[in-house]
Each structure stands twice: as C-alpha cells, then as structure tokens.
Amino acid sequence: MTKSKNGPGTELLGSDSSRRGFLKGTAAVTGGLAGILATGVAPAVGQERELKMLVNSHFVPAADAELKRQLEEFGKAEGVKVRFDRVAHLQLPAVLAGEVQGQKGHDIISTRDGNAHLYSKHLVNVDDIYEKIGAAGGGWTNNEFGKGRDGSQKTIPWYFISFPIAIRTDLVAEIGENLPDTWDDVLRIGTKLKAKGHPVGIQLSHGADSNWILRGMLWSWGGKMVEADSKTVAINSKEAIDCMKFVASLYKDAMQPEVLAWDDRNNNVCLASGKCSMILNPVSAYRSAVRDEALIQGTDRPVHQVINHIMPPKGPAGRHMAAAHQSVGIWKFSKNVDIAKKFLEYHFAPANAEKHLQASAGYNQPLLKSNALHPLYASNSKYYFAPFIGWYTHALGWPGVPTAAAQTIWDQYLLPDAAAAAATGKATPEEAIKKLEKQMTRIYKRFNK
Amino acid sequence: MNSSVSMTTGGGAAVAENKVPLWRRRKAMANYIALLPYLAFALFPFYIIFITSLKSKQEINNLGKSPFWTRGIEWENFTFLWTDTVFFEHWMINTFIVTTVSTIISVSIGILAAYALARLRFKGVEAFGVAVFITYLVPQTLLFLPLVDVINFIDDFIPIRDTYWSLILTYPTFLIPFVTWLLMGYFRTIPFEVEECAYLDGCTRLGALFRVVLPMAIPGIICAILFSYTLSWNEFLYSLVFIQDEHAKTVSVGVFTELIRGDIYFWGSLMAACMLGTVPIVILYGFLMDYYTSGLTQGAIK
C-alpha cells in the first residue's frame, strides 16, 4: 500500500514500469475529463505559500479557537496564507495514514504518543526547536517523548491528558462511604451504588478512554505490556492475569453491559445524566456538565456541583495511570518546513503557549516545567489534582518508550478487546492474556526487524 | 407516528365517500389497518430524526421526559451546522456535484453498453454480458484497499487525491454494471421494427439510438438516473476511505466523521444534518417515484 515508487514488491505483479505504463493509460482515458474540470476547482499552485495545520478536534472547543487565532495572527505577520483543519480524535490515525500513503496533505499535524516513532521516516527532525522551546520553558518534564526510530526528536511534546476519577460525591456520602482510594474501594463502593442504580462507568470497548484506563490498571497491578527495552513483550504475567480477574469482577458487580458498546462520550453522558456514580475521564466530562447545565434528575440542582475529581485509585503495585500525550510534528513532504518550524516556535513561545493552556480550561496539562503550577489549576478547586497527577502517570509503552509497535497495539484496541473477553467470560483471564501476547508478538516482530 | 394517525383518518374519509356495501368497506378498512404497523415501522426513525433536530441540548439530555415530543422548537441545531461546520457550503455541494457527474458518466457509458448487449450481434457479446454481471459481484469491500493505491498513482499526474474527483472516478465502478443491466432489459422491450425504419431512412447506428431508441426508453433512463443518483448519494465506504479533507467530504461521511467529535455528542445537530441530507433525495422521489417503480420492475423482471 505504499506508493508505487517505494513499493519494492510491485515487480511481482509484472515489472514496475509495465504497471506504470498501464496505469498511465488509465489516467489518460479516465482522467482527461477530470483534468479539464479540476483546473477550475483546484487552488492555484505556486504563487502564494499556504501553511496548513491539522489537529484533532479539541475536547474543549475554545482551545481550537485560540490555536486558530494564533495561526492566523502568525500568517498575517509572515505574509503567508494559513489553513486550520480539524478532525475527530478517533479519525486522526486514519487521516495521518492517508497523508503518509499519498505523501501529500498538511504541513503541521498533531500527533499522538507513538506516532513520532511510527512515522519516523516521514517526519522532519525538530531537535533544534525542541531544545530552544525546552530552554525557554524551564525544561521538559519527560525527555523520552516524541523520539523517532533514529533517536532524534520528531515531534514537539504539546500537552498530556490525564485520567482522574470523576465522581458523584453526594452519592458516595449517601451510602456513608469515603471517597475511594484503592481499586478495591472502587469495587466495594461501586457494587453498593450499582444496587441503587448508579453503576461505575469504565469502557471496555474501542475507544481512547478504554485503552488508557486499562493500561493504567495493568500497571497498578504490576503488569506491563512490554519490558523497559521497548522490544520484549511482557504481557503474560501473573499480575496481568490478576488485573484481568479484577476487571471481570468490577464488570460483573459494579458495571452494566453497556460499557462494551460505549465510546469516549458515553461515560460523560452517563455521569452528566445522573446515572453513573463514577467514571475515569479527563476534566472534559465535568466541563460539559457545566456547559450543558445538566441537572440531577428530579431536582433543580446542577449535577456539576456534586462532581469532583480524585486521584486514580491505587492497585496492589501502587498508583499508576496512563496519560495521552499530544504532540505536533511536520511532515517531510511539506514544502513549507521552514515556515512550519517558525510557527511552532511562535506557538510555543511562553506567552502564546500560556494562552492556549488557559483556553483549554484545565484539559491540557503542560509538559514544560514552567507551566506545571499554572494559576489556572488553583482557579477551580475541582482542578486541584492536576499539578500532581503527573507523579502517577506514564506515557504509552511504559516502562519503555512510546514506540511504533506500542502505538499500533493501541490503534488496534487489543488490550480493551482482551479485557472485554475476560470480563464477559468469553475467555478466561489466562486465555485472554495469552491471546493478547500472541497478537502483540506478531506486531513487535514486524517493528523489531 | 403523527403522520400515520392523520393517514388513517384520511383513508377512512376516502373510503366513506364510496357507495359500496358495508362488508366490503370493512374489509378495505382492515387492509388499511393492517398496513399501519408497516407504515409506523417505515417512518419511525424519520420521525425521531425530525423531532430530535428541533430539541434544545438540555431537553435532549433530560432523560426523564418523553423523547417523542418537544416542548419548544429550537433552531440552534441548524444554525450550528451553518456556523460550525461546512455542511452547506461544502458537504452538500460536494455530494451534489459527485452524484450528478458520476450519474451522467455512468448512464452515458451504460446506455452504450446496454444497447450493444441488447441489440448488436458480435463475437464475445455474451461473454461481455457475463462479465458485466460478474463485476457486479466484485463488491466495494474488495476494491477499496487497492483503489487507494490506484488513486495515489493517478494523483501523480492529475491532482485527484483527497478531492471529490476521486469519487467521481470510482463511483461508476458500481453504477455502470447496474445501469447496463437495467437498461438492457428495457431496450429489449422496444420493438426492433421501429429501429429498422430509422435505418431505412438513412440513420446511422448512433442516430438510430439517439433519435428512435432513447426517446422510447425514457422511463427506463429516468429510472437508471434515479437509481444511480440514489446509490451515489448513499455511498459511504469509498467516501470514508478516499477523502480525509473536511472540505472535500460528502454529506454522509462529513456528518459521520465531523459531527461526532470530542467526547461529547451533538445529537441535535447530528439529527438536523441527517434530516437535511435526506431531504433532497426524498424530494426527487416525490416527483419521479412512478418512473422509479415502473422502470425498476420493467428492468428487473424482464
């Protein structure tokens, strides 16, 4: 599926040149009309440079608005045209793959976790601006992040998204419990609250939340997907199986089957509608409850007043949670690498970066040390957790680094599938882990080559 | 739901007008009543889409209230489509262009092929007929992965990647076999003698086709156009795979990929978009339904 130019295997189908010749014929016949008409539609090429940026739709729309404003401001100052495109977050992998395949698309793209490693050879080296931005911002909190396969910096870390528990404090108080501190507490309180019609809501499905939360749980039990070398699959362990067993009992006692069909929105809706007692989610769940003025059923009381955030629970091996790491990179095929780099410097300059952070209303969490204790987090008592949750969160691929293989396993939702199988009894926890190990080994084999 | 209620009263009134024996009238009523569940089944989702598109966010999220009625009419969902998405200025227009152009291409090519299959005798014509049928069995499912490669290749010469031209190029692959097959059946119903007269008058083959055969086949051609139009308006998989650029998307895919964003949903605007995306094709049917059913049955049965 690589382009015909770099697809070494195409000889098999006939020589590369004959295939090209054949296709050229096609293009001539079928494209004739298209060509004539396209000239009227396609934007004029050459004259003016256009800087195109693609991000996944921010969960707090004001953040996108601020970013767009900065891009336009930059465009005006530099005398270049700019274009700001957004795509739904679960569509991003497909869009990036499409641009890589066609070697055409945007200049600056927002990337996730292992994308820098996955698309290593398609991204521009940004070591120079990485250093500069880091120096201006008091240093990076994590220097492992955004590296390509050759060890150079391929993307600039942007922000991370953490998963605290968002919990209905009133419901917990009603049954005379304290807020949960460990996963066992979650199970105990969740079981009691489910009996009262307020289940726990953790997705076991093809969604980002599910992928992150389950990784956090696995680590809290002492399990890991991969060794610290980022190459050896280490999922098949007693700890991982114990974790799956716990997921199964949590599913059975404290959750409803709907979590199998949920996407990233359903848990927020479940909390805001007054049904769910607790979910693990970034602050966007709370933010949308505030924005939609959702009420507690049968009362006039806004539900956001009784929602609070607490640290992710502790497991047998301590308190660990995964965090999504967003970053930005520049495609190698871009014709505007110089301007793109300039814009990244502009956006990451302390004043602008701070505005973007502010606009995200606590959703974006900084990866630059200077912003770690931003006044924003003191502005609302419900954000108190934010400056400290970083102590417990890890990036994809931990204890290794975010790699192409880790990202591919994330993109394929292999862990949520295993957890769902174990939870519903479709497979025993041992079988589910064994199968996951097999699938992971196949993918690591490809990328370890 | 609503319309079904008004329906029965309408039916009842119409029946009452006739002076027919009571038992017969009762029997007729029974037929109408038996049709009600079908009607409700067919229209239920349209009603939900319609009513939800008029609700405010807060009302949609109020799970205690009946979801089947709205307290007030809110236009915010429609204005959202205007202000926050490119629904009208790109998705609708793209869909319109793609559908129209690929229909024109497919019906033109299909007419030629169907005419040859129905009328002309040359070696291989039967094999060609079988081939048309077999291409029908090669589903899009099988082709979308390699077609990405083909489109990227053509893109080296003509920029069609990530534009609606990639759809205009590929839609005929599933339209032409169907159009050919439908029109072939239709052309066969036209008596050959008519055409012979045209030849005696000195018409060429193409002249006979355009002056004699096509005018007689108009219902069949309208049906083919309608069918192509619907199939392309409905198309989802190619559009989902080939188009990533928000501005080049078609309605179905634009709504599906752009309105479901973040971790919150816009049920109201989603339903508003579903409604607006359905309306054009429904209006088209309102006018041309008779051709559709007659042409379809002519082509399909003969």
Added chain:
Amino acid sequence: MATASEVEGGVRNTSPGVRSFLRRNLGPDTDGYLFVLPSIVMVLCLIVYPFGLAVYFSMSDAFIGEPMEFIGLENFVYIFEEDDIFLLVIRNTILFAVISVVCKVVLGLLCALLLQRITHLKRFLRGAMLLPFVAPTALTTLGWWLILDPTYSHINWILQNTFPFTLFEIRDYQFLGEPTLALGSVIFVNIWRGLPFFIITILAGLMSIPDHLYEAADIDGASTWQKFWKITLPLLKPVLAIIILFSTIFTLADFNIVYVLTRGGPMNETHLFATYSFTLGILNHEVGLGAAISLFLFPMMVLFVIFLLRMVRRDSAYEL
C-alpha cells in the same frame, strides 16, 4: 473480462475487404465493440486491475507507511489459525444474510398483498414505504443509533414508561451493548432498509399476473389460500429469485449499517466482511490482512449466485 483481449483496437477505418473478413469472424455488428469499449476500459482499470492488486496485497505484509514484502500465504494461515474474529465474521455474514432475506421476503410479500388490495392513497402509501430505501443509509442509521443508544434508548423508554409494559418489571436492554442484541439490532435495521425494495418489486410482480388466471380459478371454486399457493406464489418465483439475488449481494457486502451502528463491536461480535476488512486495512494499517479477509467474500458470493441462478432456471417453466 474474457472479452478484453478480443476487443483491442476497435474497428475503424477498415477497407471493405477487411470489413467483410471481420463480419465473417466477429459477427455482423462489429461497431458493437466501440459501444462497449468505454465500459470495458472502466472495468479493466477500476475493477480488474484493483482486484489483481487486492490479490497481491493479500500475499504481502503491506502496512501503511512501511515497505512491503511478499510473504506468500502467511496472511491466510494467520486468519485461519489465529484470528478468531474471522469465524465470527463468517457466522455473522451467514446469519445476517439468511435472517434478513427471509424476513424481507415474508414481510415484503405480506405488505405487497395488502398494498395491492387498497384503492385509496396508493401513491402516498407506496412513497412512504419506499422512504427507508431511498434515504441515505448512513444518515438514517445514525437515527437508529440514537433510538438504540444505551443512554438515550427510545425503545427502553417505551418499555419502561408506556402502559402495557409498565405492568412488568422490564430491565434496561442494551441494544448495542450485548452481543446477541447488537447483532439483532443490526439485522433489524438492515430489514428496515431493505424491505421497501422487496415490497415494491413484489407488488409489481403481483400486478403482472394476468387476472384471467384468478377468474378461471374462481370458476373452479378455488379458495383464497389455494389461489395464493397455486397461482400467486409460483408466478412470483422468478421475481423473488431476482430480488433475493440482489438483496443478498448487497447484504453480504454491507458496510454502512454495521459500521455506523456498532463499528463491529461490542467485542468484535458484529463484524461483517466489509467492516472487518476496513478495520484491519484502514484503521489498523494492516493492508495485507484486510485484503486477505475481503477476498473470502468473492467465492462466497459466486457460489451463492450459481446456486440461485440454478434455482431460477429450474423455475423458468412457470414464466409466461
């Protein structure tokens, strides 16, 4: 496809001698080749060639953004030996096609018989019944999605808040969350969408049955049932065979409904060939595996079509 080689060149600017030679060997209407040329070019470039490419991909480890290597039948071995979702796909496809086609035939027949009997509001009723078939599937399925959504489910609301059901304690059904219900929901929506096609076509078939057959049966004193079994159904068989053929082709290759409603979930229990191939090939970047999966669909369809065409031919004696 076989005609491809015979067609090259076209038949222009030929001298009379050549023309008669061609006429003797290729048939009287050699200009027919020009008529079919555009569609053959289209088919070759955009169906035959990609089909070959799909076969090639299925034997490679093609992965988006990575160099591609030939690996023989490894993908197929993997699918058969390790991919348990593939079995689910086969199961779902068969269930999906069989159940929905059977329901569509039965309901379509019933509804067409009813529609044939009514005298008023014909146009309106037919138009309304046709709506699900003409409206864009992806969009109407989004409507069904809201109706079946775990949190907003309209059906659960009816079950819990309207009269006859309130007498019982009815639980929250997870129409898209429980695997069996989810598969049921997907089939249900497919029936909803496909039924109008059956109704309208069967109705046309009914209309084309000549009245004199029924009149003759009336004279012989046949009952309504007998007329249905002895006249209506046998004469409808060719029509039924054709629409079953069509519907099955569309249903086997369906993508929209499953992808919009469940995306193949929960736990990959509702995948069909199209959605699974899309998931593997596009979302998971495993182009090789995706192509291999989708290739299985073709032989299944061909077998089914041969089987159905046999049936039609056997029944063609009934054709008038």
